[in-house]
Amino acid sequence: xxxxFERILIGPREMGLVDADAAGSGIDSFRLMQNAGEAVAALxxxxxxxSGRFVVLCGPGNNGGDGYVAAAAFARAGASLCxxxxxxxxxxxxxxxxxxRVEAEVAPLxxxxxxxxxxxxxxxxxxxxxxxVPQDVARIIADATKLRLPIxxxxxxxxxxxxxxxIRGAAFSATDTVTFMARKxxxxxxxxxxxxxALHVFDIGIPKxxxxxxxxxxxxxxxxxxxxxxxxxxxxxHKYARGHVAVFSGGPTSSGAARLSATAAxxxxxxxVTLVSPSEAxxxxxxxxxxxxxxxxxxxxxxxxxxxHRVSAFVVGPGYGVSxxxxxxxxxxxxxPTVLDADALTAxxxxxxxxxxxxxxxxxxxxxxxxxGEFGRLFPDLASASGSKVERAxxxxxxxxxxxxxxxxxxxIAAPDGRAAINTNAPADLATAGSxxxxxxxxxxxxxxxxxxxxxxxxxxxxxxxxxxxxxxxxTAETLVDVIPQAxxxxx
Ligand SMILES: NC(=O)C1=CN([C@@H]2O[C@H](COP(=O)(O)OP(=O)(O)OC[C@H]3O[C@@H](n4cnc5c(N)ncnc54)[C@H](O)[C@@H]3O)[C@@H](O)[C@H]2O)[C@@H](O)CC1
Ligand SMILES: Nc1ncnc2c1ncn2[C@@H]1O[C@H](COP(=O)(O)OP(=O)(O)O)[C@@H](O)[C@H]1O
Ligand SMILES: [K+]
Numbered sequence: 001x002x003x004x005f006e007r008i009l010i011g012p013r014e015m016g017l018v019d020a021d022a023a024g025s026g027i028d029s030f031r032l033m034q035n036a037g038e039a040v041a042a043l044x045x046x047x048x049x050x051s052g053r054f055v056v057l058c059g060p061g062n063n064g065g066d067g068y069v070a071a072a073a074f075a076r077a078g079a080s081l082c083x084x085x086x087x088x089x090x091x092x093x094x095x096x097x098x099x100x101r102v103e104a105e106v107a108p109l110x111x112x113x114x115x116x117x118x119x120x121x122x123x124x125x126x127x128x129x130x131x132x133v134p135q136d137v138a139r140i141i142a143d144a145t146k147l148r149l150p151i152x153x154x155x156x157x158x159x160x161x162x163x164x165x166x167i168r169g170a171a172f173s174a175t176d177t178v179t180f181m182a183r184k185x186x187x188x189x190x191x192x193x194x195x196x197x198a199l200h201v202f203d204i205g206i207p208k209x210x211x212x213x214x215x216x217x218x219x220x221x222x223x224x225x226x227x228x229x230x231x232x233x234x235x236x237x238h239k240y241a242r243g244h245v246a247v248f249s250g251g252p253t254s255s256g257a258a259r260l261s262a263t264a265a266x267x268x269x270x271x272x273v274t275l276v277s278p279s280e281a282x283x284x285x286x287x288x289x290x291x292x293x294x295x296x297x298x299x300x301x302x303x304x305x306x307x308x309h310r311v312s313a314f315v316v317g318p319g320y321g322v323s324x325x326x327x328x329x330x331x332x333x334x335x336x337p338t339v340l341d342a343d344a345l346t347a348x349x350x351x352x353x354x355x356x357x358x359x360x361x362x363x364x365x366x367x368x369x370x371x372x373g374e375f376g377r378l379f380p381d382l383a384s385a386s387g388s389k390v391e392r393a394x395x396x397x398x399x400x401x402x403x404x405x406x407x408x409x410x411x412x413i414a415a416p417d418g419r420a421a422i423n424t425n426a427p428a429d430l431a432t433a434g435s436x437x438x439x440x441x442x443x444x445x446x447x448x449x450x451x452x453x454x455x456x457x458x459x460x461x462x463x464x465x466x467x468x469x470x471x472x473x474x475x476t477a478e479t480l481v482d483v484i485p486q487a488x489x490x491x492x
Contacts, residue, residue: 004224005208006201009422010182012128012162014214018181021214022206030094032180033062035204036154037069037098037123040178043200044070044121044152045077047176051150052117053080057109057140058099059124059158060087065095066154067123071102084112086124110136114143122172123154127162127184132169141170153177156186157195164388165189165410173197180204181211188220188422189389190410218390221413221421221458229455230446233269242271243312243448246305247441248297248329249277250319250343252284257319257342257437259285260477262292264441265315267484268463270448274311276301306335313337313447317344318437331355334364337447337456340402341369341440349377352400359401366402367443367457371436375406390420403453405443407436411461415454423458425465434477439464442484463488 058067159171162184177196186192245265249258376383393406393414446456466487
């Protein structure tokens, strides 16, 4: 797997360790702060050359230090400037040094009254915020939001938790955020992503190897994570070599979901797809299918598919109907790579342990694709636990033994070994009936290409998002399926 530095996400705690490592290796930490603050000022000056005044809001820690450096840069540039600080007389270390270099007066933060024309430089708190913001700060955030003032945030909009993307009491909604070396999970997770505005990552001079050494196994999802694991067709390919996906259909009045999964699998590059249908739904399925093959779902057929080495992956759940029979079917499929979606997740709500034990015992390759509701049914304790969506998905993956695709507009993909990715390319147009069924089909196609489960799931989520972009506003699950080949042409 290609670990592009640009896709690395690093938690605020780990970033603190990187800072310490940098200092320990002889790098001048004040120089880093100067680089950070100057980058913030440069961006603000370029973005708002006609600003009435730059209002620099400085907190009590190193984020405030960045603010004082930026303030000095505004003064040097001859820009109109006001500085407000928390505890500006009690700063320590580099922040105190940065403050000492500012000649302009620093007023207490509580004295700041927002006014139209102000451009705010938000250097109050960084990504490691550990509690709700104080009242004074919440009041300024509310006023600035009401006046829609432009806000350039240093590192992260104050009030956002850099680990979880959650709002601690109140948070600025920035027009731009300048962060340093690498993004934090809170820049990508919701609601954080929407509060960062345009996100700029600035290299302040910490060697990349120090950042890599402390980064966990978390990335922004993108082709660098999965393209090595996937291969398009070659001259030697035949249809079964490209993978054969079998999708289980529901009854006659709920067969559309499985058909969407089946056609999505085909469009995503599976060489062959079979819809396995109850006898009473054969007629309706036959009326709607061409390239997708149709087979009656009886125990003989299922046994035959399990024994057929050419059948490479299953999808079960979309439109199937929640029942004990579905639980039994799902458990019987685990000898081959399987996508469990929708009803196949809900069916285990009363006994999730039986599924997880079977996955572990079998060493099965399983991708589960729960939305928020389904996640809560399978992992009720995790759904209500504190911590980030990444942590919840990781725990769910470790507990279940499956790769978890925890859906939403910030879908998180997590593997039992702790690897995780946050997806950022999904447009809101994907919030349409059947779009999840399409994702399940694409995922099975990636598994059928013999991609490992984590890479397959990352690829599928990314292709699904990209397809949503290509299909554009007003998309339906059908138009989404149609554009899959355009979304990732090198694959299919
Ligand atoms: N390698 C890097 O990432 C670098 C980071 N720098 C800056 O350093 C920042 C991190 O500095 P710090 O760890 O000092 O973090 P902060 O600047 O966020 O400050 C933490 C301080 O604020 C207080 N505090 C936290 N939450 C509070 C709340 N809700 N109410 C009141 N007080 C609260 C804490 O007790 C502590 O004193 C980064 O965000 C970044 O801006 C740069 O200066 C240089 C290099
Ligand atoms: N607002 C949104 N922005 C981006 N993606 C979304 C949004 N809402 C839903 N999605 C994506 O669309 C898909 C919906 O799946 P799901 O909830 O199972 O719907 P359905 O059961 O109707 O197919 C998921 O992949 C999800 O991540
Ligand atoms: K900030």
